[in-house]
Amino acid sequence: MARPTEPLTESYFYILLCLYRGPNHGYGIMRRTLALSEGHVHIGSGTMYGATGNMMKKGWIQECPTPGADRRRLYRLTDAGRQVLLDEAARLKHLAAAADSVMIEGGTENEE
Amino acid sequence: MKNKKTRYVMYPAWEYRREIEDLNALSDRGWQLEKGGCFRSVFYRDESVLYRYALDYNRSIDDPVRYRDTFAEQGWEFISDTFNGWHFFRKVYDPSLPPEEYEIYTDETSVRDMSDRWSRLGYAFGGVELALTAANALFALRHPSVTGIACTLACLGLGVMLLVGAWRIRHPDVAGKPRRSMGWCFTTLFSVLLLGLLFGVIRYTQYSSSEYVYDPAMPPWTWEMSVPLPDFYTLDVEADTDANVDITVTNKSGKVLTTLGGGGDLRGKATIFLLPGKYDVTVQYVDGTEPGTVGTFRFEVD
Numbered sequence: 001m002a003r004p005t006e007p008l009t010e011s012y013f014y015i016l017l018c019l020y021r022g023p024n025h026g027y028g029i030m031r032r033t034l035a036l037s038e039g040h041v042h043i044g045s046g047t048m049y050g051a052t053g054n055m056m057k058k059g060w061i062q063e064c065p066t067p068g069a070d071r072r073r074l075y076r077l078t079d080a081g082r083q084v085l086l087d088e089a090a091r092l093k094h095l096a097a098a099a100d101s102v103m104i105e106g107g108t109e110n111e112e
Numbered sequence: 113m114k115n116k117k118t119r120y121v122m123y124p125a126w127e128y129r130r131e132i133e134d135l136n137a138l139s140d141r142g143w144q145l146e147k148g149g150c151f152r153s154v155f156y157r158d159e160s161v162l163y164r165y166a167l168d169y170n171r172s173i174d175d176p177v178r179y180r181d182t183f184a185e186q187g188w189e190f191i192s193d194t195f196n197g198w199h200f201f202r203k204v205y206d207p208s209l210p211p212e213e214y215e216i217y218t219d220e221t222s223v224r225d226m227s228d229r230w231s232r233l234g235y236a237f238g239g240v241e242l243a244l245t246a247a248n249a250l251f252a253l254r255h256p257s258v259t260g261i262a263c264t265l266a267c268l269g270l271g272v273m274l275l276v277g278a279w280r281i282r283h284p285d286v287a288g289k290p291r292r293s294m295g296w297c298f299t300t301l302f303s304v305l306l307l308g309l310l311f312g313v314i315r316y317t318q319y320s321s322s323e324y325v326y327d328p329a330m331p332p333w334t335w336e337m338s339v340p341l342p343d344f345y346t347l348d349v350e351a352d353t354d355a356n357v358d359i360t361v362t363n364k365s366g367k368v369l370t371t372l373g374g375g376g377d378l379r380g381k382a383t384i385f386l387l388p389g390k391y392d393v394t395v396q397y398v399d400g401t402e403p404g405t406v407g408t409f410r411f412e413v414d
Contacts, residue, residue: 009219009221011221011222025184026185026186030186042212043219044212044222045166045185046168046217046222046226046260047218048186050225052182053178063178067154071181073158073181073182074186
């Protein structure tokens, strides 16, 4: 069966993940990504602008009103974006399980 | 001590990282960018702060406010942008932060997206320049001239430079780091190529036409033309007269450079090399011409 979307880049995956629990702004997404990835994934401003713009065009996220005088842009996940994230998480889990079945649970090379 | 300075230097697009390094080095020496440009950048003196700079190339920003807000959220201050889509940003430098804090593109996909935006343009313009090279070369073969050759070589140089640059920005790891002096080299090379193009584009053409009634008591009719650039020029003459005439081109020292002669419907061409200066084109009726003979003459120098 053909996949509905291509595998996500790390930046796209983390941006969607950081919006899973509720709206967040670019800086918040960047900090949360840094924490979730244990410092391995940093999303720079150019990457953030391009990724959020693309995901808004695809309908995966949308801007929502910012409370008060805060100039920061707040984004939230759409239903379509939530589904993309769930699909990607399932794909990654499947990959990890396949890797574990070979590398941890004692599968042998070229096993039929 | 001066508090402002202007720097005239050009960096090719594929060396934008070199420009960032130079801006950072200037900030370390107390010169902070006030306005960035493709040809001219303005700096002001401030030793109290250190900045790290970022350059983004993006000609199709669909939401400029969101674009700048996204950068501002991570501490990037917008400085200026250029007519051709480059945006200058800076962030106060904190040595305790990791280097990634000063990168605006942080994954391979977005880095490639940015380099693709410029390389597409580079390949397109490079292709156009090569097509112009072919057209100019064909023209120069049919009408050899210094300007035509200069224009052809300039188009070829620009075309090759753009194509190589488009490849380099797309393959930074293979292309390697440019040498330190490339900014100035590029400024010089680009200026020479532009001058070459300009030299070729300014195709010198002058026209004159006159009706001349022969009167032996009057001096020969003379048209003064001026030549701005050294080159081969073609003098194209059309004359309509019943008498025989000599048409000569002389320099201001009186030296005859070429002569066209004949009568009736005279049509002639002469190609001569002329240095910059003023020249006389003289129409002289030969001996025995009846006074009152009418002639019309048309000259074109190209």
